[in-house]
Amino acid sequence: MAERLIVVGGDAGGMAAATEARRRRPDMEIIALEKGRWTSYSACGIPYLVGGEVGELDDLVVRTPQQFRDKHLIDVRTRHEVTGIDVAKRTVEVRDHEHGRTYTTGFDTLHLGLGAVPLRPDLPGVELPHIHGVQTLEDADHLLADAQEKDCRDIVVVGGGYIGLEMAEAFVRRGLNVTIVERDSEVMSTLDPDMGGIVSEAMRSEGITVRCGEAVVAFEEKAVVTENGPVHADLVVLGLGVVPNSGLAADAGVATGVKGAVRVDPRQRTSVDGVWAAGDCAESFHLVSRRPVHIPLGTHANKQARVAGVNIGGGYATFPGVVGTAATKLCGTEIARTGLTEREATAAGLGYVVARITSTTRAGYLAKSGRIVVKMLAEKRSGRLLGAQLIGTEGAAKRVDIVATALTAGMTVEQMTALDLSYAPPFSPVWDPVLVAARKAAELVSGGA
Amino acid sequence: MAERLIVVGGDAGGMAAATEARRRRPDMEIIALEKGRWTSYSACGIPYLVGGEVGELDDLVVRTPQQFRDKHLIDVRTRHEVTGIDVAKRTVEVRDHEHGRTYTTGFDTLHLGLGAVPLRPDLPGVELPHIHGVQTLEDADHLLADAQEKDCRDIVVVGGGYIGLEMAEAFVRRGLNVTIVERDSEVMSTLDPDMGGIVSEAMRSEGITVRCGEAVVAFEEKAVVTENGPVHADLVVLGLGVVPNSGLAADAGVATGVKGAVRVDPRQRTSVDGVWAAGDCAESFHLVSRRPVHIPLGTHANKQARVAGVNIGGGYATFPGVVGTAATKLCGTEIARTGLTEREATAAGLGYVVARITSTTRAGYLAKSGRIVVKMLAEKRSGRLLGAQLIGTEGAAKRVDIVATALTAGMTVEQMTALDLSYAPPFSPVWDPVLVAARKAAELVSGGA
Numbered sequence: 008m009a010e011r012l013i014v015v016g017g018d019a020g021g022m023a024a025a026t027e028a029r030r031r032r033p034d035m036e037i038i039a040l041e042k043g044r045w046t047s048y049s050a051c052g053i054p055y056l057v058g059g060e061v062g063e064l065d066d067l068v069v070r071t072p073q074q075f076r077d078k079h080l081i082d083v084r085t086r087h088e089v090t091g092i093d094v095a096k097r098t099v100e101v102r103d104h105e106h107g108r109t110y111t112t113g114f115d116t117l118h119l120g121l122g123a124v125p126l127r128p129d130l131p132g133v134e135l136p137h138i139h140g141v142q143t144l145e146d147a148d149h150l151l152a153d154a155q156e157k158d159c160r161d162i163v164v165v166g167g168g169y170i171g172l173e174m175a176e177a178f179v180r181r182g183l184n185v186t187i188v189e190r191d192s193e194v195m196s197t198l199d200p201d202m203g204g205i206v207s208e209a210m211r212s213e214g215i216t217v218r219c220g221e222a223v224v225a226f227e228e229k230a231v232v233t234e235n236g237p238v239h240a241d242l243v244v245l246g247l248g249v250v251p252n253s254g255l256a257a258d259a260g261v262a263t264g265v266k267g268a269v270r271v272d273p274r275q276r277t278s279v280d281g282v283w284a285a286g287d288c289a290e291s292f293h294l295v296s297r298r299p300v301h302i303p304l305g306t307h308a309n310k311q312a313r314v315a316g317v318n319i320g321g322g323y324a325t326f327p328g329v330v331g332t333a334a335t336k337l338c339g340t341e342i343a344r345t346g347l348t349e350r351e352a353t354a355a356g357l358g359y360v361v362a363r364i365t366s367t368t369r370a371g372y373l374a375k376s377g378r379i380v381v382k383m384l385a386e387k388r389s390g391r392l393l394g395a396q397l398i399g400t401e402g403a404a405k406r407v408d409i410v411a412t413a414l415t416a417g418m419t420v421e422q423m424t425a426l427d428l429s430y431a432p433p434f435s436p437v438w439d440p441v442l443v444a445a446r447k448a449a450e451l452v453s454g455g456a
Numbered sequence: 457m458a459e460r461l462i463v464v465g466g467d468a469g470g471m472a473a474a475t476e477a478r479r480r481r482p483d484m485e486i487i488a489l490e491k492g493r494w495t496s497y498s499a500c501g502i503p504y505l506v507g508g509e510v511g512e513l514d515d516l517v518v519r520t521p522q523q524f525r526d527k528h529l530i531d532v533r534t535r536h537e538v539t540g541i542d543v544a545k546r547t548v549e550v551r552d553h554e555h556g557r558t559y560t561t562g563f564d565t566l567h568l569g570l571g572a573v574p575l576r577p578d579l580p581g582v583e584l585p586h587i588h589g590v591q592t593l594e595d596a597d598h599l600l601a602d603a604q605e606k607d608c609r610d611i612v613v614v615g616g617g618y619i620g621l622e623m624a625e626a627f628v629r630r631g632l633n634v635t636i637v638e639r640d641s642e643v644m645s646t647l648d649p650d651m652g653g654i655v656s657e658a659m660r661s662e663g664i665t666v667r668c669g670e671a672v673v674a675f676e677e678k679a680v681v682t683e684n685g686p687v688h689a690d691l692v693v694l695g696l697g698v699v700p701n702s703g704l705a706a707d708a709g710v711a712t713g714v715k716g717a718v719r720v721d722p723r724q725r726t727s728v729d730g731v732w733a734a735g736d737c738a739e740s741f742h743l744v745s746r747r748p749v750h751i752p753l754g755t756h757a758n759k760q761a762r763v764a765g766v767n768i769g770g771g772y773a774t775f776p777g778v779v780g781t782a783a784t785k786l787c788g789t790e791i792a793r794t795g796l797t798e799r800e801a802t803a804a805g806l807g808y809v810v811a812r813i814t815s816t817t818r819a820g821y822l823a824k825s826g827r828i829v830v831k832m833l834a835e836k837r838s839g840r841l842l843g844a845q846l847i848g849t850e851g852a853a854k855r856v857d858i859v860a861t862a863l864t865a866g867m868t869v870e871q872m873t874a875l876d877l878s879y880a881p882p883f884s885p886v887w888d889p890v891l892v893a894a895r896k897a898a899e900l901v902s903g904g905a
Contacts (some may be wrong), residue, residue, distance in 0.1 A: 009520045013614070019886070049819060049821070049881065049886065051879070051881055051886075052819060052821060052881050053878060055819075055821075055822065055881055060823065061821050061822070066821045067821060106495070108490055230625075284640075294876075298881050304879070305879065305886045306876070306877070306879045306886055306887075307876075309886055309887060310873075310874060322860065326874060327871075327874050328874075329876045330485060331877045332876045332877060332878045333878065334878035334879065334883055335880045336666045336880060336882040336883065341883075343878050345876070356859075358669075370498060370500075370501060372498070372501060372504075372510050372515045372516060373509060373510070374509065392795065402696075402854065402885055404857045404878060404880075405851065405854055405855070405878060405883055405884070406854070406857070407878050408855070408857070408858045408875075408877045408878055408890075409857045409858065409861050411875060411877055411878065412858050412861040412862055412865070412867075412875055412877075413861055413865070414876075415865075415867075415871075415874075415875055415876065416861070416862070416864075416865030418861075418864075418865065422776075422864075424759075425759060425775060425776050425777075425864075426860060426861055426864055427743075427755070427756075427778045427779045427780070427781045427794070427860050427864065428755070428781060428860055428861075429781045429782065429783035429792050429853060429854060429857055429860065429861075430500070430753070430754065430755045430783065430855050431500060431783045431785060431796070431853075432498065432500055432501050432504055433785040434785065434790075434853055434854055435854070437468070437498070437500075437754045437755055437758055438755075438758060440859075441857075
């Protein structure tokens with residue numbers, strides 16, 4: 008009988024492994040089990056769907072189950088939910104929602120692309136039907152149906168992270184009243200508060216009500232109740248982040264680590280022989296803090312799953328780790344970060360200097376030139392680059408990739424000052440803002456000498 | 457008497473050194489001699505001035521002579537041309553065009569920011585007044601005056617490099633007929649011909665007549681004469697590149713190298729003690745080919761001059777070198793390159809693989825998503841990244857900075873495949889085009905395994 012690979016999860020963390028394994032092993036039997044109806048989609052595109060920039064749900068699907076079947080000979084079974092894993096017997100228990108039956112099937116190799124689930128705070132009323140997480144296309148489907156069904160006017164977003172802010176912008180585009188309730192002192196707590204404050208202001212200038220430093224205490228039929236009283240809400244979006252959907256793995260005895268994410272080695276192997284994992288359910292290694300982290304992003308899911316697939320297929324590949332890069336665009340404001348923030352550097356036991364500069368995204372004499380703020384951290388004494396946060400107009404965010412590359416290479420800020428970055432008036436001032444920040448950081452490291 | 461620094465040249469290669477030296481040495485007497493009327497300007501902005509995107513010449517001036525005098529206590533003398541250097545006597549001979557006199561003055565330290573001059577082919581008629589180089593604000597001033605004086609309709613640009621193409625676009629914006637005559641098989645010979653061909657097509661689609669593989673043989677009052685006959689021209693722009701303006705230095709016995717550029721060490725010292733040089737008149741070291749090169753760009757001029765100024769001021773700084781990054785935007789097309797092209801890699805004795813991929817600048821499902829072509833070279837066997845060329849719509853060019861940073865760090869394409877680059881639908885597909893190219897290159901290096 009052919010060797011059988013079972014892949015649990017039909018999005019990137021699963022399917023990128025399945026297709027990569029197939030490429031190398033035409034002989035393998037590959038079954039992919041997905042509890043929802045869609046495979047391989049861009050969950051990051053959901054806010055653009057809600058905002059009307061993307062026409063319909065199916066536009067976000069990169070590859071359909073049928074395409075996987077036809078092109079990759081992968082037996083994709085949607086609405087098939089894995090409900091149990093027995094690593095000793097090497098079987099999975101599957102609930103087939105399509106036909107209302109449950110069955111058990113065996114595997115030689117198992118790959119877990121279980122994903123993550125939105126964090127639901129343990130508060131009264133949190134299970135009310137107008138309270139929506141935004142993680143899967145199913146979530147988006149429910150949210151859009153709910154929004155269309157009733158005459159929505161007031162939207163409350165709980166949590167001011169990436170997805171919360173992107174959803175807030177999407178609803179503003181649709182002409183609705185949007186309020187963000189954030190417990191921290193500023194939105195975007197993945198940035199330092201001084202940078203988050205710039206984002207809070209940018210969101211306010213777009214007509215969004217931003218209520219920071221205010222904790223939610225309960226949910227009601229028509230309101231989100233905070234410490235300061237009720238905020239009227241026809242529809243609520245949870246933007247509190249996600250947690251690894253690793254319960255199945257943990258129950259099966261697969262080791263888990265940070266935030267309960269599945270522990271993996273650089274080849275994406277779990278603690279159980281022949282069981283692999285990738286994506287939002289798994290840990291990553293942070294190349295700057297040198298610690299395991301859980302950073303659920305599509306970029307990592309795709310890379311990790313590809314590495315798992317290469318290895319499952321008999322090749323050799325490793326996923327060395329992440330540096331904590333993330334970016335978003337909110338209305339006209341671009342926001343990006345990579346490496347460590349002040350809080351993260353402190354938690355990692357690192358002493359640092361902070362350079363913060365303001366420049367322009369293009370030559371100052373061009374009309375389209377806009378403002379950019381770059382905050383850069385470097386380790387004291389050694390001058391090793393630790394991270395950066397960037398906020399600005401068009402052209403600001405993608406500059407974070409320079410810093411991400413320099414972090415991966417372990418550069419010092421002094422070395423960065425000599426980087427041969429591109430310049431032409433429509434792209435940059437002659438000193439790119441990243442170089443200006445690096446220069447300032449290097450001066451701080453050397454004590455201004 | 458105070459120690460005296462004389463700086464020859466009032467643009468970046470000179471003035472960035474002067475101001476940096478001043479910062480460290482408040483006591484030093486600093487005299488800057490500039491033969492033209494302007495100091496510290498963006499010559500790269502000239503096409504935007506001609507195209508009408510920048511209002512007037514003075515908008516391109518970063519700092520005026522008076523600002524240097526007031527803020528930096530630098531004795532800037534414009535229309536003062538240095539006509540001779542005596543390194544033994546430590547004097548310069550100066551022609552003061554303002555007052556029609558010549559004088560000699562002494563220095564303790566001399567810094568040369570002599571710049572470059574447009575290449576003028578040795579052809580009949582090349583000195584005709586309607587034939588313009590574009591290197592200094594004086595050049596721009598003459599060109600604009602000439603264009604306004606007569607009723608221009610037909611513009612011929614000789615040479616399809618950066619400045620030639622940018623000037624062609626600028627005249628098209630003004631509604632004029634523009635022809636580019638290029639001797640090579642495609643425009644933009646700093647790219648490989650397959651990539652240059654994409655640019656030739658893009659220029660044609662903007663209504664520019666592009667005549668490649670056609671050498672100019674003479675210039676006439678109303679025509680540029682090529683091998684194939686005359687092309688009518690009311691005004692001619694020379695875009696054949698520049699040569700170091702190093703004659704003064706060479707005559708004084710200062711050593712020169714590639715293309716006659718002034719030879720400098722990493723601290724920007726010339727072969728003569730106490731004489732420094734930076735910018736378009738000087739050599740750079742290429743970090744990929746490991747050879748001296750002459751790459752006249754404002755970014756290098758600024759960095760080199762700053763390094764010279766730090767050292768002249770008693771500090772310690774080095775300019776490690778360049779990786780050959782350059783970028784431009786022509787109408788809607790962004791073009792960038794870094795590292796080595798195929799021709800350059802061959803000249804450097806390196807064996808290479810070539811990966812060329814087509815992707816999109818943003819998530820494919822967004823309306824603003826456009827096409828990007830990335831060509832990447834890696835060394836055979838070692839997999840060391842050698843360079844990349846990128847052409848595409850908005851968001852394409854600045855991605856070259858990722859490659860420039862990876863080149864500086866000496867990364868392999870395999871290492872690049874794991875780079876934690878930013879992703880959000882408005883910025884990139886989930887696999888950034890640079891990663892897709894690196895993946896393909898890495899597969900070619902390992903023989904597809």
